[in-house]
Amino acid sequence: MHSIEKLTGLSGDMLIPLVATATKGADDGELFIENAISEQVVIDDGQIKSTAFSNSMGFGLRRVVGEFQAYACSNDITIDQIKKSAAELALASPSNGTLAEAPKVGNLSLYPAVSPLGEYDLPSRIKLVQDVDAYIRGKDNRVRQVQVTLSANVQDVMIVRPDGHVATDMRPMVVFIIVVTMDDGTRSETGMAKYSRRESYKNIFANWQSIADEALRQTDVLMQSIPCPAGEMHVILAKGDSGVLFHEAVGHGIEADLIRTGSSFSGMIGKQVASKGVTVIDDGTIEGSRGSINIDDEGTPTEKTVLIEDGILVNYMKDRFHGRFYGGGSTGNGRRQTYRHRPIVRMRNTFMENGDMNPDDIIANTKRGVYAVAYSGGQVDPMAGTFVFQATEAYLVENGKIVAPVKGATLIGSCREALKNIDLIGNDFSLEEAGGTCGKSGQGAPVNDGMPTIRLTAGITVGGTDAEGIQ
């Protein structure tokens, strides 16, 4: 018996006729039931600052007719409440629709269907963050502050459709974040390292030292950094973490709902939007990755969706509604934060594919530029197609060599310009170690990104603090 059935006493067979009634005369709709549990321990300033535990459980019922969506949710998961919600939705929406085809049946198993919660008791988790704190402070006497967050959650979902399609997914997640502040009396810098995957706590408990070492390394690099020169110059984006830049600058613009409201990629299918050799993919099927899901939150099995192939825009990311609107069906990108949210078009693991160049040669072939490795965040305006990123780890490159770390580098550019000015693509593809949480329309979604080392010759301006430094 599925765990949601065990908790609610309601089976798919009992729910199907209810959902069929609720979506009568609609184009689409489904019942989404969720049980989500999370736990967290934080150490800050040497003190256990917070421990948290939460348990969230409820259903969302949706009815889609034409471009109108009616959504009801409640955490009273009973037949009576579902019937009540269905009546409200029927009253709110027209009934001249024709039920769309059911999603395919999936059989993916991209992560263990077990909960990390309860794997280590609270004292063991508190001890781990205390050990990390002591280890980092013992390694370098410039360390002033350490903050360590250890958390896990498990989201158990069941989707019931009017056509009898019932899909379930149990999604575990662990998150480990270390923030280090060093101060040598003359300057102070903060660096960080993160790790997050859909798996148990085991890897974190076994390998926390290497993540702590990475946080120390990044902070140490920042302590030696010089002010970043400003101006338009060659920009080399390192493998892995630079993927966040692609997520923001390219990914959002190819989400079908933003295409429909006029993103900068609207009407560009079949057209050259990037340099030849650039292939961009959104893939929900990478084992254990933070952005992976066996099914999306409309019940569509996830897939590997090619968005840009050899520089040509070939597809959008679509949920079921946009799959009908633009044709071709859903790409499995219909996701929602919780049962309290309607599904919308979201990314999963978004990345650029490998080229064939040795990354060392990319640096060796660059006369002057900035080599950006890690970022603290960014923003994109998908309508205007512009983006801004803060690099937390970046280096100045001169005459084919890395000469010094720089601080305060802000990368500002136009998505379409930047994509067309990629001239060198490395063969060292990797995903980010942790990925992140992408925010859109007030909903957060766990995602991951990645890319090989690439070089851009134009389209990005480096907004450094040293305006004199560039010739």
Add this chain to the structure above:
Amino acid sequence: MNDKQICESLIGFVKEIAADAEVTAVISETGDKTINVMAGNPQFFENSTIKKVVLTVMINQQVGGAFSEDLSTEALRTLATETVAMALAAPANKDAIIATDGEYMTDATARAETLDLFDTTTNLDVAKMQEMAITMENAALAVAGVTKCSTSRVAFKFSHTTIVTSAGFEVSTSDTCYMAVVSVIAGDGDTQTEHYSYDSKRHLADLEDMAAIGKKAGEGAVAKQGAVQIPSGNMPVVFDHTIAPQLLTMFAEAINGMAVAKGETFLKDSIFQPVFAEGITIVDDPTIPRGLGSTPCDKQGVESEPLTLVSDGILQSWLLGLASAKRLGLTSNGRSGGTTNLHMQAGNTSRDELIAGIEYGVLITDMLGHSSTLSTGDFSRGASGFLIENGKVTTPVDEITIAGNLKDMFLNMLAANDLKMDGDVNAPTVKVASMAVAGS
């Protein structure tokens, strides 16, 4: 089991594990129906009801907290176990406190009912909500110069809350809230201007007429067309009554008991001193029938009574909960959650007279950003509004910043007589004698 019984059983589960624990259990059920209309067509309709329990456990000054939306007995047992474990693992918190017998109110539920916060007469169905949103949108679109409405939304919310503590405090309250908001765009392309209007009331019968809200938003957007930039300088600044409540909110933050106890506010040494201009009186009244901020007591159970915070310019009281009162050696006035229904009393001058005395200045209708420093009172905001020339409101202005120090601004403030008791923070239009205005 009703909500009170669920709270009691949860407290029981905690006591089974930790007999000396002090426990607070809060169950809240909230409902929200929202419809959004664009160009006469519904875009989405959302209807949610969420019930959750929040548990706080205090053992020897160590505190743990957790919440659950699963209210089954099994889930509540897990919640109790986890929360006790968290409290035991936490360092001691010197502000941990719970109201004892004698400190908390014993008839809170009955008193809450007299406040008339729950509208039992109106069942707002979706068809009616849609009709309201369309009426609001049409009224906005009918204003000459309006291009479109970016949102026209009507929402109905309700909540039921029950609080029970191991010390014996209990309260159950219910309230409703009806809300209408419309956002209107005038002009297009680079000359676009946007303005929104809204109203929110406990009872549907009190909600402002939909067409009036739409018309107000439309006229506001059109009035902003053709904004100019102005040169920088020091000048009188008038805060429209729609924006003046933001200044009162900053004042409330500055007299928050915990901020005073930690020495974090510029008013920390100002009790019984002049902090506003003569003639200004500020009152916090939790007893207003149907008030958005009305309540019999705060979340700790201590009775909230009407409080005169400023009388004729003189600061009379801090906002105190049990923890801040203990730190300051005072008694809680039932303000652990801050103010309730806060307002500045109306002055004697009309708004027109207040503006008539200004040769050159600005009337502020919108503020942006969050840049005021509680410790110093330094205030700086992005703003837009209208130019005042020779005693009259003339051209719209935008992209200006206004800066000053709240201490000086409060001491040099004149209130007009156009106070309207609309939301939970209300103020008339106010004039500040001089501020630094930065333009182009």
